[in-house]
Amino acid sequence: MKFTINRPAFIKYLTDVQRAISSRTTIPVLTGVKITADESGLMLSGSDSDISIEIFVPVADESNQLEVFQEGGIVLPARIFSEIVRKMSDEKLTIEVGDHFQTHITSANASFKINSINVDNYPNFPMIDSNEVITLPTSLFKQVIQHTVIATSTQESRPILTGVNITIENGTLKAVATDSHRLSQRIIPITVPENLRENSYKVIIPGKSLVELSRIVEDQDTIEMMVTENQVLFKAENIYFYSRLLEGYYPDTNRLIPTSSSTELTMNAAELLQATDRASLLSHEGKNNVVKLTISANQVELSSNSPEIGTVEEELNYVDASGDPLVISFNPDYLKDALRTFGQQNVRVGFSAPIRPFTVVPADDNTAIEQSFIQLITPVRTY
Structure with missing residues (x-):
């Protein structure tokens, strides 16, 4: 050669x-x-x-x-x-x-x-049947990856949770990840070829694989996805990206997402992120990494304390707060990861009880798909 x-x-x-x-x-x-x-x-x-x-x-x-x-x-x-x-x-x-x-x-x-x-x-790469090709919009699919991999588990004790569960059916792609403390869900519409419209695909792709994929595909308009029994192939222009699939049953995450809330807070995602970041300065110093959110009739406050260092309290500027008064504690790192996925837009945070998971969704959700973008976080019991 x-x-x-x-x-x-x-x-x-x-x-x-x-x-x-x-x-x-x-x-x-x-x-x-x-x-x-x-x-x-x-x-x-x-x-x-x-x-x-x-x-x-x-x-x-x-x-x-x-x-x-x-x-x-x-x-x-x-x-x-x-x-x-x-x-x-x-x-x-x-x-x-x-x-x-x-x-x-x-x-x-x-x-x-x-x-x-x-x-x-050198070992041969797997043969993939190219008759079943699903075409995905690259920029949107990369966004789906960024929005969901944050919630994959890093613990190998439950390998299935280190992956993103992707379901393709009825003209939509649904991606869900959870590490049992938080959950990210993103659903996007996709164009499925006529011969595959009756088919449905359920695959669990390792989060690490998806992170590498999002780094390698840059300026292509579309990316092709082909699935076999234990492998998935993504093809973009002259790049072929194979990943093994995780085997096993992914937990039913639909039942984890609350359908109603008794308290709602609407505010800018970037401002809430910055306030949470400030509060976490002290929470990271303590034994328990916990920040407390208090919503009352005319005030919303974020606070944290570390017995070794001191306390922090910050009154938040919000767009709207409605429903029952609430005091809830949570891991600030989970909320910060979730808020980063929303950028500068306003978000609506929905609470059903101090010990029940709460949701973060776009305040102006103008998509026709229900629950198209949700971040869910489990609170911390402080008593």
């Missing part, structure tokens, strides 16, 4: 593929990046057996300045290969595989020779 390529372009492709490569894998060949070349272009592949990424670099795209002189393939040690490519000085880079799987990397006057692995030793 031998090819030359524009080095800055190659670095970008290499960086994206490396998102799937882990140095901690127990399979030595998976610490490498697989490169294959043919007359149409290069295919770069990386995998840690949970996530696999393939990127095709076409000869036809002139910005790549790609010329393939000899077809073939090789697996190169990803970390050191990436360092070498980054530290070369010239715009052009030449890679040539010699005898005994030794790879020559040259740019300007610098030349490296590194030991490589036979490409035949």
Whole structure:
């Protein structure tokens, strides 16, 4: 195999593929990046057996300045290969595989020779049936990921909760995540091909996979999703992103979301975020990371105290507060994560009781889909 390529372009492709490569894998060949070349272009592949990424670099795209002189393939040690490519000085880079799987990397006057692995030793990626393709709007799907992954669990004791539960049926995509202390739900309308309208898909995708996916797909208008028994493939332009699916039954989250509230508070999300952030300065210093919200007839107050440090109280400027008086305590970090997903818009916070979960939703929800965007947080018992 031998090819030359524009080095800055190659670095970008290499960086994206490396998102799937882990140095901690127990399979030595998976610490490498697989490169294959043919007359149409290069295919770069990386995998840690949970996530696999393939990127095709076409000869036809002139910005790549790609010329393939000899077809073939090789697996190169990803970390050191990436360092070498980054530290070369010239715009052009030449890679040539010699005898005994030794790879020559040259740019300007610098030349490296590194030991490589036979490409035949690299595991094959799963075959995915491309007859069932669901097309998603990229920017909206990335937003869905950002709004829901915050509530995935980081505890491996319940692996199913480390994923986002995605259901596609009746022309909507519903994404739900919960770590049993909080819940995020986002529902968006999607266009489903006529031959798949009777179908429904339920998949649980690891939160880590979705985070990496949202980083790698940038300016494409749409992304294609294909599902098999234990894998999902997302395809965007020349990027193929595979992720394993989590096996098991996701809890029924519909019953967790309250349908009514006895107290409601409407205020700007960014202002409530800043006030919660200030209150958490002291709550983080104490043994119990708790902030208290008090809603009375004509006042809304956020407070926190740390016996070791002191107390903080702040009267909030709100748009509207209605219903029964309320005192409720909660983990401020959960509320801050939830509020960040709303940006600068006003939110409506609905409470049903001091010990029942409360919801945060957009104040101006003009979508036709019920419960299209909800953040739910379980309060903390302080007695």
